[in-house]
Amino acid sequence: xxxxxxxxxxxxxxxxxxxxxxxxxxxxxxxxxxxxxxxxxxxxxxxxxxxxxxxxxxxxxxxxxxxxxxxxxxxxxxxxxxxxxxxxxxxxxxxxxxxxxxxxxxxxxxxxxxxxxxxxxxxxxxxxxxxxxxxxxxxxxxxxxxxxxxxxxxxxxxxxxxxxxxxxxxxxxxxxxxxxxxxxxxxxxxxxxxxxxxxxxxxxxxxxxxxxxxxxxx
Numbered sequence: 001x002x003x004x005x006x007x008x009x010x011x012x013x014x015x016x017x018x019x020x021x022x023x024x025x026x027x028x029x030x031x032x033x034x035x036x037x038x039x040x041x042x043x044x045x046x047x048x049x050x051x052x053x054x055x056x057x058x059x060x061x062x063x064x065x066x067x068x069x070x071x072x073x074x075x076x077x078x079x080x081x082x083x084x085x086x087x088x089x090x091x092x093x094x095x096x097x098x099x100x101x102x103x104x105x106x107x108x109x110x111x112x113x114x115x116x117x118x119x120x121x122x123x124x125x126x127x128x129x130x131x132x133x134x135x136x137x138x139x140x141x142x143x144x145x146x147x148x149x150x151x152x153x154x155x156x157x158x159x160x161x162x163x164x165x166x167x168x169x170x171x172x173x174x175x176x177x178x179x180x181x182x183x184x185x186x187x188x189x190x191x192x193x194x195x196x197x198x199x200x201x202x203x204x205x206x207x208x209x210x211x212x213x214x215x216x217x218x
Contacts, residue, residue, distance in 0.1 A: 001203060001207060002203070002207060004035075005032060005035065005036070005203050008028055008029075008032040008035075009032060009195070009199050009203065011025075011028050012025045012026075012028035012029040012032065012194075012199065013025075013194075013195060015028055016029075016151075016191060019151045022151040022154075026146050026147065026149065029146065029194065029198065029199055030143060030146060030147075032199055033139065033142075033143075033198070033199070033202065036202045036203065036206055037135075037136075037139055039206055039210070040072060040135065040206060040209075041132075043068055043072075043209065043213070044128070044132055046213075047068065047213065049128065051068065051213070051216055052067060052068045052069040052123060052128060053067050053069055053120050053123040053124045054067060054068075054120075054212065054216055055067055055117075055119065055120050055212075056212060056215040056216055057211075057212065057215065058116060058117075058120075062208065063204055063205055063207075063208035064208040064209075064211045064212055066119055066205075066208065066212075067119055067120060067123040067212070068123075068209045068212055068213065069123035069124075069126050069128065069131065070111060070114070070119050070122060070123050071205040071206070071209045072131055072132075072135055073103075073105070073111055073122075073123075073126065073131060074110055074111050074112075074205060075135070075197075075201065075202055075205050075206075076134060076135045076138045076139070077094070077109070077110050077111065077171075078110050078181075078197045078201065079138050079139075079142055079197050079198065079201075080092045080093050080094055081110070081166070081171050081172070082185055082193055082197055082198075083138070083141065083142050083145055083198075084141075085162065085166050085169065085171070086158050086162050086163075086166060086185060086186070086193070087145065087190060088145060089162060089165075092169075092171070093134065093137050093138050093141060094108065094134070097134075099130065099133075099134045099137075102127065102130040102133070102134075103126055103127050103130045103131050103134060104125055104126065104127050104130075105122075105125065105126060106122065106125055107122070108170070108171050109170075109171055109172060109173045109178065110171070110172060110173070110178060110181065112172075112173060112175070112177050112178035112181065113175035113177050113178045115177070142198065146194075146198075149190070153190055154189060154190050154191035154194075155189050155190070155191065156189060156190050157188075157189050158185065158186040158188070158189075162186075163182065163186045166182060166185075166186075167182065184196075
């Protein structure tokens with residue numbers, strides 16, 4: 001893991017444990033996310049369309065076995081679901097801003113259920129400019145949520161009602177490669193969700209994307 005990103009991730013998690021340093025911890029998290037989104041934005045300038053769909057590690061076991069386009073969808077789809085359905089209890093950006101139509105995505109899920117060539121085929125269908133618009137809108141919305149988050153809310157757990165709402169939206173596939181996400185998220189308090197998916201999850205998929213790009217450029 002990138003040393004600076006790793007240190008920022010560790011620092012923010014320590015800072016949010018105490019009320020006296022909680023707000024500083026949120027600022028550290030926001031700083032980390034700004035650094036990470038800059039990398040994601042750089043992909044748009046540096047890669048051609050085919051490179052966004054490329055799978056140089058298609059037979060590998062790990063995040064780098066995906067595509068860059070898939071990784072962007074996956075990062076922000078998960079964040080949208082968790083931030084809006086589980087934490088805010090409001091409408092996801094994907095639906096509120098009609099991004100399904102704008103991105104031309106063939107699914108509304110996180111994409112965990114896709115394997116092998118399905119990932120490349122999915123990636124090729126996405127309208128990249130709109131995918132990036134979606135990512136920025138989700139990130140901006142999450143930033144507002146984090147800035148308004150109170151220390152006392154960190155121990156709040158996800159209610160049964162919100163879990164049921166999540167299930168009813170069908171935004172997580174029932175496939176075994178995806179279905180586990182529901183219990184995983186709903187088993188965490190809000191403090192736990194700040195790491196997965198709002199920080200560490202980003203790092204893992206962005207580093208995997210950098211590995212993909214490095215392989216393509218050899």
